[in-house]
Amino acid sequence: MDQLSAMRVFVRVVETGNFTRAAATLNIPKTTATNMVQSLEAHLQTKLLNRTTRRVMVTTDGALYYERATQILSEITELDGSLSNSQTQPSGRLRVEMAGAFADLLVIPQLCDFYQRYPEIKLDIGVGDRLVDYIAENVDCALRGGTPKDQSLIARKVGELRMKFYASPDYLRRFGEPTHPSELEEKHMSVGYLNATAGRVMTMDACRGDEVLELTPRYVVSVNDARSYVSAALSGMGIIQSAWFMAKDSVESGKLVEILPGWECEPLPLYIVYPQTRHLSNKVRVFVDWLAKLVQNMKAEENREQIRKAS
Structure with a gap:
Protein backbone atom coordinates (compact mmCIF):
# COMPACT_ATOMS: atom_id res chain seq x y z
CA MET A 1 0.00 0.00 0.00
CA ASP A 2 1.16 3.51 -0.84
CA GLN A 3 0.36 5.00 2.56
CA LEU A 4 0.97 8.59 1.48
CA SER A 5 -1.48 8.29 -1.41
CA ALA A 6 -3.99 6.57 0.85
CA MET A 7 -3.68 9.41 3.35
CA ARG A 8 -4.41 11.93 0.59
CA VAL A 9 -7.52 9.99 -0.45
CA PHE A 10 -8.72 9.69 3.15
CA VAL A 11 -8.25 13.44 3.74
CA ARG A 12 -10.13 14.25 0.55
CA VAL A 13 -13.02 11.94 1.53
CA VAL A 14 -13.32 13.68 4.89
CA GLU A 15 -13.21 17.14 3.29
CA THR A 16 -15.71 16.41 0.50
CA GLY A 17 -18.05 14.22 2.54
CA ASN A 18 -18.18 11.17 0.27
CA PHE A 19 -16.10 8.90 -1.92
CA THR A 20 -17.64 9.99 -5.21
CA ARG A 21 -16.64 13.65 -4.90
CA ALA A 22 -13.26 12.74 -3.43
CA ALA A 23 -12.47 10.45 -6.35
CA ALA A 24 -13.60 13.09 -8.86
CA THR A 25 -11.34 15.80 -7.39
CA LEU A 26 -8.39 13.38 -7.36
CA ASN A 27 -9.18 12.11 -10.87
CA ILE A 28 -9.28 8.45 -9.82
CA PRO A 29 -12.06 5.83 -9.96
CA LYS A 30 -14.38 5.65 -6.95
CA THR A 31 -13.50 2.00 -6.41
CA THR A 32 -9.82 2.90 -6.20
CA ALA A 33 -10.54 5.54 -3.57
CA THR A 34 -12.63 3.07 -1.57
CA ASN A 35 -9.97 0.34 -1.72
CA MET A 36 -7.20 2.74 -0.68
CA VAL A 37 -9.08 3.88 2.42
CA GLN A 38 -9.93 0.29 3.31
CA SER A 39 -6.24 -0.65 2.99
CA LEU A 40 -5.31 2.30 5.20
CA GLU A 41 -7.79 1.16 7.85
CA ALA A 42 -6.39 -2.38 7.67
CA HIS A 43 -2.87 -1.05 8.04
CA LEU A 44 -3.81 1.07 11.06
CA GLN A 45 -6.06 -1.66 12.48
CA THR A 46 -8.80 0.82 13.24
CA LYS A 47 -11.94 2.15 11.57
CA LEU A 48 -11.53 5.69 10.26
CA LEU A 49 -14.92 6.15 8.59
CA ASN A 50 -18.45 4.96 9.18
CA ARG A 51 -20.23 4.51 5.87
CA THR A 52 -23.97 4.56 5.16
CA THR A 53 -25.79 4.56 1.83
CA ARG A 54 -26.17 8.34 2.08
CA ARG A 55 -23.06 9.72 3.74
CA VAL A 56 -19.68 9.10 5.29
CA MET A 57 -19.02 9.98 8.93
CA VAL A 58 -15.62 10.25 10.60
CA THR A 59 -14.96 8.08 13.66
CA THR A 60 -13.18 9.38 16.74
CA ASP A 61 -9.95 7.74 15.57
CA GLY A 62 -10.58 9.05 12.08
CA ALA A 63 -10.88 12.64 13.31
CA LEU A 64 -7.57 12.38 15.15
CA TYR A 65 -5.90 10.81 12.13
CA TYR A 66 -7.33 13.45 9.80
CA GLU A 67 -5.89 16.28 11.91
CA ARG A 68 -2.38 14.84 11.87
CA ALA A 69 -2.59 13.68 8.25
CA THR A 70 -3.46 17.17 6.97
CA GLN A 71 -0.47 18.60 8.84
CA ILE A 72 1.87 15.95 7.46
CA LEU A 73 0.64 16.33 3.87
CA SER A 74 0.95 20.11 4.09
CA GLU A 75 4.52 19.83 5.37
CA ILE A 76 5.43 17.39 2.60
CA THR A 77 3.97 19.71 -0.05
CA GLU A 78 5.84 22.67 1.40
CA LEU A 79 9.08 20.69 1.51
CA ASP A 80 8.71 19.53 -2.07
CA GLY A 81 7.88 23.07 -3.17
CA SER A 82 10.83 24.64 -1.37
CA LEU A 83 13.23 22.33 -3.20
CA SER A 84 11.64 22.54 -6.62
CA ASN A 85 10.50 26.16 -6.84
CA SER A 86 13.95 27.49 -7.63
CA GLN A 87 14.46 24.90 -10.36
CA THR A 88 11.10 24.69 -12.15
CA GLN A 89 8.33 26.94 -13.31
CA PRO A 90 5.08 26.80 -11.29
CA SER A 91 2.74 24.40 -13.02
CA GLU A 160 -8.36 48.63 -2.25
CA LEU A 161 -11.08 50.02 -4.51
CA ARG A 162 -12.10 53.67 -4.35
CA MET A 163 -15.90 53.96 -4.60
CA LYS A 164 -17.64 56.96 -6.20
CA PHE A 165 -21.12 57.97 -7.31
CA TYR A 166 -22.22 57.78 -10.95
CA ALA A 167 -25.38 58.31 -13.00
CA SER A 168 -26.31 58.35 -16.69
CA PRO A 169 -26.87 61.62 -18.56
CA ASP A 170 -30.44 60.46 -19.25
CA TYR A 171 -31.13 60.06 -15.54
CA LEU A 172 -29.65 63.48 -14.77
CA ARG A 173 -31.78 65.11 -17.50
CA ARG A 174 -34.93 63.63 -16.02
CA PHE A 175 -34.27 64.08 -12.31
CA GLY A 176 -31.43 66.59 -11.99
CA GLU A 177 -28.15 66.10 -10.16
CA PRO A 178 -28.11 65.65 -6.38
CA THR A 179 -26.06 68.15 -4.41
CA HIS A 180 -25.88 66.07 -1.23
CA PRO A 181 -25.88 62.27 -0.68
CA SER A 182 -28.89 62.51 1.65
CA GLU A 183 -31.00 63.21 -1.44
CA LEU A 184 -30.60 59.55 -2.39
CA GLU A 185 -32.91 58.73 0.53
CA GLU A 186 -35.37 61.57 -0.12
CA LYS A 187 -35.95 62.38 -3.78
CA HIS A 188 -33.48 60.52 -6.00
CA MET A 189 -33.42 56.87 -7.07
CA SER A 190 -30.53 54.45 -6.89
CA VAL A 191 -29.84 51.01 -8.25
CA GLY A 192 -29.86 48.60 -5.33
CA TYR A 193 -27.05 46.10 -4.87
CA LEU A 194 -28.46 42.92 -3.38
CA ASN A 195 -26.22 41.08 -0.96
CA ALA A 196 -27.18 37.49 -1.77
CA THR A 197 -25.69 36.16 1.47
CA ALA A 198 -27.52 38.61 3.73
CA GLY A 199 -30.63 38.66 1.56
CA ARG A 200 -30.94 42.46 1.62
CA VAL A 201 -29.97 45.50 -0.41
CA MET A 202 -26.71 47.02 0.77
CA THR A 203 -26.49 50.51 2.21
CA MET A 204 -24.25 53.20 0.74
CA ASP A 205 -21.60 55.04 2.73
CA ALA A 206 -20.55 58.61 2.02
CA CYS A 207 -17.98 60.77 3.75
CA ARG A 208 -16.52 64.23 3.24
CA GLY A 209 -14.23 65.58 5.91
CA ASP A 210 -15.83 64.89 9.29
CA GLU A 211 -19.27 64.22 7.82
CA VAL A 212 -19.94 60.49 7.58
CA LEU A 213 -23.27 59.11 6.32
CA GLU A 214 -24.79 55.65 6.03
CA LEU A 215 -27.54 55.81 3.44
CA THR A 216 -30.49 53.57 2.69
CA PRO A 217 -31.25 54.76 -0.85
CA ARG A 218 -34.61 54.51 -2.61
CA TYR A 219 -34.62 52.05 -5.50
CA VAL A 220 -36.97 50.35 -7.94
CA VAL A 221 -34.56 47.63 -9.07
CA SER A 222 -31.79 45.73 -7.31
CA VAL A 223 -29.28 43.25 -8.71
CA ASN A 224 -26.66 40.92 -7.24
CA ASP A 225 -24.03 41.20 -9.96
CA ALA A 226 -21.61 44.10 -10.44
CA ARG A 227 -21.88 44.12 -14.23
CA SER A 228 -25.69 44.23 -14.07
CA TYR A 229 -25.37 46.98 -11.47
CA VAL A 230 -23.50 49.21 -13.92
CA SER A 231 -25.83 48.20 -16.78
CA ALA A 232 -28.85 49.33 -14.78
CA ALA A 233 -27.22 52.73 -14.24
CA LEU A 234 -26.43 52.99 -17.97
CA SER A 235 -30.12 52.43 -18.73
CA GLY A 236 -31.06 55.35 -16.46
CA MET A 237 -32.55 53.32 -13.60
CA GLY A 238 -30.73 55.26 -10.90
CA ILE A 239 -27.52 56.32 -9.20
CA ILE A 240 -24.82 53.80 -8.32
CA GLN A 241 -21.79 53.75 -6.08
CA SER A 242 -19.12 51.92 -8.03
CA ALA A 243 -15.42 51.23 -8.15
CA TRP A 244 -13.57 53.41 -10.66
CA PHE A 245 -12.33 50.51 -12.81
CA MET A 246 -15.93 49.35 -13.39
CA ALA A 247 -17.17 52.78 -14.49
CA LYS A 248 -14.17 54.31 -16.26
CA ASP A 249 -14.95 53.11 -19.81
CA SER A 250 -18.54 54.37 -19.53
CA VAL A 251 -17.34 57.69 -18.11
CA GLU A 252 -14.80 58.11 -20.92
CA SER A 253 -17.51 57.43 -23.53
CA GLY A 254 -19.95 59.84 -21.84
CA LYS A 255 -22.43 57.11 -20.93
CA LEU A 256 -21.94 57.72 -17.19
CA VAL A 257 -21.15 60.89 -15.28
CA GLU A 258 -19.38 61.13 -11.93
CA ILE A 259 -21.58 63.05 -9.48
CA LEU A 260 -21.35 64.28 -5.89
CA PRO A 261 -17.68 65.31 -6.25
CA GLY A 262 -15.74 65.19 -3.01
CA TRP A 263 -18.00 62.54 -1.51
CA GLU A 264 -16.50 59.07 -1.19
CA CYS A 265 -16.75 56.13 1.16
CA GLU A 266 -14.17 53.97 2.86
CA PRO A 267 -12.20 52.15 0.14
CA LEU A 268 -13.43 48.61 -0.47
Missing part, protein backbone atom coordinates in the same frame (compact mmCIF):
# COMPACT_ATOMS: atom_id res chain seq x y z
CA GLY A 92 -0.59 22.66 -12.76
CA ARG A 93 -4.26 23.53 -12.63
CA LEU A 94 -5.29 26.57 -10.61
CA ARG A 95 -8.98 26.97 -9.75
CA VAL A 96 -9.93 30.56 -8.90
CA GLU A 97 -13.29 32.15 -8.07
CA MET A 98 -14.12 35.84 -8.52
CA ALA A 99 -16.98 38.21 -9.33
CA GLY A 100 -17.78 38.81 -12.98
CA ALA A 101 -16.61 42.43 -12.93
CA PHE A 102 -13.20 41.39 -11.57
CA ALA A 103 -12.91 38.69 -14.21
CA ASP A 104 -14.09 40.73 -17.21
CA LEU A 105 -12.56 44.12 -16.44
CA LEU A 106 -9.49 43.41 -14.34
CA VAL A 107 -8.08 39.91 -14.68
CA ILE A 108 -8.95 38.48 -18.10
CA PRO A 109 -7.68 41.50 -20.10
CA GLN A 110 -4.23 40.91 -18.57
CA LEU A 111 -4.13 37.11 -18.72
CA CYS A 112 -1.73 37.04 -21.68
CA ASP A 113 0.86 38.64 -19.42
CA PHE A 114 0.28 35.98 -16.76
CA TYR A 115 0.53 33.19 -19.33
CA GLN A 116 3.79 34.56 -20.72
CA ARG A 117 5.23 34.54 -17.21
CA TYR A 118 3.81 31.17 -16.15
CA PRO A 119 2.99 29.10 -19.25
CA GLU A 120 2.72 25.85 -17.27
CA ILE A 121 -0.22 27.03 -15.12
CA LYS A 122 -3.74 26.28 -16.36
CA LEU A 123 -6.31 28.69 -14.91
CA ASP A 124 -9.91 27.64 -14.31
CA ILE A 125 -11.86 30.81 -13.44
CA GLY A 126 -15.26 30.47 -11.82
CA VAL A 127 -17.28 33.66 -12.22
CA GLY A 128 -19.82 34.80 -9.61
CA ASP A 129 -20.38 36.08 -6.07
CA ARG A 130 -21.83 32.83 -4.74
CA LEU A 131 -20.74 31.07 -1.58
CA VAL A 132 -18.05 28.52 -2.38
CA ASP A 133 -17.30 25.20 -0.73
CA TYR A 134 -13.55 25.45 -1.27
CA ILE A 135 -12.77 21.88 -0.25
CA ALA A 136 -15.62 20.02 -1.94
CA GLU A 137 -15.23 22.02 -5.17
CA ASN A 138 -11.42 21.88 -5.05
CA VAL A 139 -11.10 25.68 -5.31
CA ASP A 140 -7.59 26.96 -4.65
CA CYS A 141 -8.41 30.59 -3.92
CA ALA A 142 -10.89 33.40 -4.57
CA LEU A 143 -10.71 37.14 -5.16
CA ARG A 144 -13.29 38.90 -3.00
CA GLY A 145 -14.28 42.49 -2.30
CA GLY A 146 -14.84 43.40 1.35
CA THR A 147 -13.33 42.07 4.55
CA PRO A 148 -13.85 38.28 4.76
CA LYS A 149 -16.05 37.15 7.64
CA ASP A 150 -15.39 33.41 7.35
CA GLN A 151 -12.83 32.61 10.04
CA SER A 152 -12.00 29.28 8.37
CA LEU A 153 -10.33 31.15 5.50
CA ILE A 154 -6.89 32.68 5.31
CA ALA A 155 -7.05 36.14 3.72
CA ARG A 156 -4.35 38.24 2.07
CA LYS A 157 -5.18 41.84 1.24
CA VAL A 158 -4.09 42.72 -2.30
CA GLY A 159 -5.45 46.25 -2.64
CA PRO A 269 -10.61 46.18 0.41
CA LEU A 270 -9.72 43.38 -2.00
CA TYR A 271 -8.65 40.02 -0.59
CA ILE A 272 -7.41 36.72 -1.90
CA VAL A 273 -8.85 34.00 0.35
CA TYR A 274 -8.12 30.29 0.61
CA PRO A 275 -8.92 27.57 3.16
CA GLN A 276 -6.62 26.98 6.11
CA THR A 277 -6.31 23.32 5.19
CA ARG A 278 -5.05 24.20 1.71
CA HIS A 279 -1.30 24.72 1.49
CA LEU A 280 -0.37 27.94 -0.32
CA SER A 281 1.38 26.27 -3.23
CA ASN A 282 3.84 28.01 -5.49
CA LYS A 283 1.27 28.32 -8.29
CA VAL A 284 -1.18 30.05 -5.92
CA ARG A 285 1.57 32.28 -4.55
CA VAL A 286 2.67 33.55 -7.96
CA PHE A 287 -0.95 34.18 -8.97
CA VAL A 288 -1.60 36.17 -5.77
CA ASP A 289 1.58 38.21 -6.29
CA TRP A 290 0.67 38.86 -9.93
CA LEU A 291 -2.86 39.89 -8.96
CA ALA A 292 -1.59 42.23 -6.24
CA LYS A 293 0.62 43.92 -8.84
CA LEU A 294 -2.35 44.17 -11.20
CA VAL A 295 -4.40 45.97 -8.53
CA GLN A 296 -1.48 48.31 -7.79
CA ASN A 297 -1.20 49.20 -11.47
CA MET A 298 -4.94 49.88 -11.64
CA LYS A 299 -4.68 52.12 -8.58
CA ALA A 300 -1.79 54.04 -10.14
CA GLU A 301 -3.82 54.55 -13.34
CA GLU A 302 -6.74 55.84 -11.28
CA ASN A 303 -4.48 58.29 -9.42
CA ARG A 304 -3.07 59.58 -12.72
CA GLU A 305 -6.62 60.12 -13.96
CA GLN A 306 -7.52 62.06 -10.81
CA ILE A 307 -4.48 64.30 -11.25
CA ARG A 308 -5.35 64.89 -14.90
CA LYS A 309 -8.93 65.88 -14.05
CA ALA A 310 -7.76 68.22 -11.30
CA SER A 311 -5.23 70.00 -13.53
